[in-house]
Amino acid sequence: MSITYLEAIRAAQARALAVDPRVFLYGQDIGKFGGAFKATKNLSIEFPGRVLDAPLSEDAIVGIAIGAAIEGMRPIVEIQFADFSACGFNQIVNHAATLFYRTAVSCPIIIRLPSGGTAGSGPFHSQNMEAIYAHYPGLIVMTPATAEDAYSMLLEAVAMDDPVIFCEHKFLYYHLKAKSLPTEAVPACQARLARQGHDATIVTYSAMLYESLSAAEELTQDGYEVEVVDLRCIKPLDTDAVLASVARTGRLLCVGEAWPWGGVTAELIARVASEGYELLDAPPQRLNAKETPVPFHPNLWSFHRPTATAIASTLRRLIDL
């Protein structure tokens, strides 16, 4: 038996619905249709009245989740594509994120964001929004890279009292598989060492984990062992795990699929530069998407995001510095 990343997300929602009467699902096309990606397939039949189709109203969808959370429910919202969360942005950052600080009433909502690029998806169905949401105090931002994490982290998010932005990567939906669903897991907000090494550290998350692991593998041909840290959650950011790895390797490359300006890689480098400067043997480096909207054509798209080749090339430069 194997289970895909997407099936793991569906299974986590099924389990949350089964064990917690406070949970309900809300989003566009998620009922009988089962969702644009089928992440809620058959759930409206298994859990009648608790998997609700929403109108095309991202602001109201998030607003409804907030009101329901105030009344003690645990809504899981599916925004059809992360890009469209821009239309629900106000409710997320100004209402959900501020509620606990202002009123001492917590806001346990989960906003699932099918994120990231796939070939042919173009500028408005490919975005990575994690840095934008991480910017705002009051939100937890998760970016699972494995099917096991997609399952366990989503269930952990349901148990949290604070609003969680759950960035699930569409590129991983169908291809990435786990042997089985995990029965225990590392806490969601701790980073994981995905590969051990001693010559350099790559810190990354979500789909870029696989490009980074390929690059690290490629460098073994040059005689280098590169450590790869999977952040899993970008807010809170497991800075200690990053510093511990940099302490072992002395060299840091941060890789993200999102745009560079003010993003996760910039934050990582700022933290390591200010808190771990003496650990560094070379200037920290980063790789991100190119500074344009995400292009439609597969030729352009595959070059827009960091590739294993680009990561390997940057690693070689970093190790020679």
Added chain:
Amino acid sequence: MLDLLETEPQRKVTAQERYIQAYRFMLVARLLEEKLASLYRAGLIKGGVFLGKGQEAFSVSLGLHLRKGDIYAPLIRDQAGRMAFGDTILDTLRTYLGSQLGPMRGRDGNIHRGSPGHGYYAMISHLGAMISAVVGGLMARRLRGETDIVGGSCIGEGGTSTGAFHEGINVAAVEKVPLVLLVANNQYAYSTPVSRQFACRNLLDKAVGYGLEGHEVDGTNLEDCLHVVGNAVRAAREGGGPQLVVGTLLRLAGHGEHDDASYVDPVHYQASYGGDCMHIAERILIERSWLSREELVEWRREISLEVELLSEKVLTEPAPDPLEEDWSAISNVELRDSYSER
């Protein structure tokens, strides 16, 4: 703390009793807001003061018809409705003056106050945002099998131009939730007149357009407001779906106390909606001998004294101390991003 009233007790309240009860809340709101304006002018309130002057009759009609267990998400000019729902003079003063002992603990101020755990949602400044939150609260109650609930919210004519208003009332109609939304058409959104705000003939047409029941009322007439808003609340409670009530009135203050409202066209003061609902209510109370002039004077004295004493008390209360603040925007301290502490 929120002093939630059983505003619809078992005993049938007569129209006269309800009118007098409503007037009392209006008077508390008016006198309290006069004190807030005075504290602002004295430099004792930071930020702003936003008055509901002229809107008390319309506002109180919703607060008074909601019950304990209902949901209420008022907006900036709803001091009267807030008092009727169960907010207190003390909490209002504490929030405006930033007392550490107030419900918002200096973290948010003025009209951004509430007690969401008691159905009293704390507005955010982004107009229209509270509508869908109330819809969500009502959907949650329905999912839990609770019935006999109403969610009330308020907005101005300016707020009807937002996307959130459109999405909120549309989904309220789709979900057929018991929402009662008051739209106070007070002629100005800050300085913007209605001619620059909307082009539909009547805001009530929006009710038809979105599938809500529509009601219209002279917002300066307390008797009419109690009747029309009361009917809307009853209809929502009895399963009639969402209700939109448009009240026509005039904002009798600036947008905030920093604003002299010199842009208001004087023609409005002569219009049928340009009167002061307090004066109209007082005239009726006396004409019908429901209250005497002496009783009115005594009420004013009593309430002013209470406001005065409470404001003196709050002025001596501790302000929030940044060194004691936990500076956490999330409830789980273990999940705080620790960068700022390093």
